[in-house]
Structures are given as C-alpha cells and as structure tokens.
C-alpha cells in the first residue's frame with residue numbers, strides 16, 4: 001500500500017469544496033480560527049465517517065492550527081472518531097448509576113449479540129461498541145446513545161431489540 005507523507009497534504013486538494021466551505025463558515029462565526037477546531041472535525045467526520053491522520057493534517061493546514069492542538073481536541077471529544085467506525089456507534093454509559101442499575105447484564109447481552117468487545121466493530125461494519133462517561137440519564141439508567149438517539153431504562157432484552165431494529169434499518173448514525 002502506498003504510504004502518504006501527511007506533511008505534504010494540501011487541504012485544497014484533500015478536502016472537498018463543500019467541506020472547506022462548511023469549515024470556513026464555522027471559522028467565520030468564531031472569534032479565532034483555532035476555536036473552529038471542533039466544528040471542523042465534526043464537518044469532516046460527517047462526510048467521511050471518521051478522522052484519519054490525513055484529515056487531521058488537512059484541517060490543521062486549513063485553519064492554521066497546530067496539529068497537536070487539534071489532536072488534543074479530537075482525543076478529548078469522544079464523539080470524534082480517530083479510527084474507522086461502524087454505521088452505528090454505540091456509546092454505552094459506563095458510569096456509576098448505570099453500573100448500579102444493571103449495566104453489566106446489558107453489556108453482556110450486547111457483546112454476545114454483536115460478538116464484539118469495547119472498541120471493536122462488527123464484521124458487517126454495522127456497529128461499533130464504545131464505553132462512555134455519564135450520558136446525563138442517570139435517573140433513567142442504564143443508558144446508551146447511538147447517533148443522536150438516547151436509549152434509557154435498558155434491559156438486556158431491550159438493548160438487543162434496539163440493535164436488531166437498527167440492523168434492519170441499516171441506519172447510519174454518526
């Protein structure tokens with residue numbers, strides 16, 4: 001496979017006109033171009049599914065923000081994916097209220113149904129399973145988020161049911 005030297009990436013060739021326009025729009029409404037970093041990452045992820053090293057470099061080139069700084073933002077923000085992910089990314093809450101209300105059995109059911117562990121993607125590319133800090137649904141725990149949807153009061157059965165429905169729909173969630 002050809003190796004690309006990412007330092008030679010020119011954003012004008014790497015990013016599409018649509019991506020550049022959307023990022024420039026975000027930059028224009030921020031006080032600094034630096035502040036548009038997270039939105040730029042979201043724009044590119046929305047088009048490409050995840051943020052590769054090449055994408056990161058291109059955004060850094062466009063915004064004139066150091067790559068290490070963007071990398072820090074991408075690492076901190078857990079909805080930015082630095083590796084390829086499935087069509088549906090499951091963010092399963094791994095915090096205390098969910099632990100106290102049956103997370104372990106929900107997690108076991110999901111793992112068994114999808115045959116993957118945390119950090120993995122199913123062979124058919126439909127699901128990636130990630131753990132997440134509190135999703136803010138502690139009074140309705142256990143909870144998970146897939147795309148923009150929050151699912152609460154999960155049981156092993158309801159969690160698998162949700163995944164079955166999404167698998168049939170083939171829904172794409174970021």
Ligand code: FES
Pocket residue numbers: 093094095096097098099134135136137138139141142143
């Ligand atoms: S602890 Fe799981 S939603 Fe808050």
